[in-house]
Amino acid sequence: MSSRRSRISEEEIAELLSKLQSLLPEARRRGASRASAAKLLKETCNYIRSLHREVDDLSDRLSEMMATMDLDSAQAEIIRSLFRP
């Protein structure tokens, strides 16, 4: 394998990792030093797990609301809040 090719791949991977870091909540701190790849991947896994849990939780809560409330009357309000320019 040529060393040049592996160098380019390393840069590519570094860029992809940096992009991932910018998507994590903690990364929004300005001037955060670049985390190690292992730490970054671990944080990424934790974040995805927490997002999956949020989807579960919000599904439960929406189900609860739908048991007692009528979506149709709130329809205009829902659409407005989602598609406001």
Add this chain to the structure above:
Amino acid sequence: MESKSFTTGNRDNPNTDLHGSKNMMASHFLRALFRIQQTSTSSSSFAGRSRRIRRAAYASMAYSAGARRAWSRALLRKLRSRARLRFPRRLSRTARPQRRDMDQAQVLRKLVPGGPSMDYCKLLEETADYIRCLTTQVRLMQTVMDSISSYAHHPMIP
């Protein structure tokens, strides 16, 4: 989680934060939600309805990303097979300490749909898109919830 607007995204990262197809996701999810309410009877179980809503959430994510992404293609396959949608919840307890990034990549592969067949580079790329889509879906659901409850407390007078 801090609340962020579904329409404007995060002030710091307005372009990278929300997924490009957020409007499509919202339309799809809303239609599914109304359909679920219409077909829900008083005897429908809370858990059953919750499962349908959860499934609609992942469906709207998958359909809006469509065939463009490996993760959405894998998710669509799973949805169409009618198999139960399951993601690993806890850290896998292995005897080996998970120090190297390759081991963490394996953990990540189980969390991103289609992960097992992706090489490292592809995995990182797909993960970023998957995260953007997930956060958009979460905010979408939050916004729907907020507007339903605010309507319930302040119904508009026709």
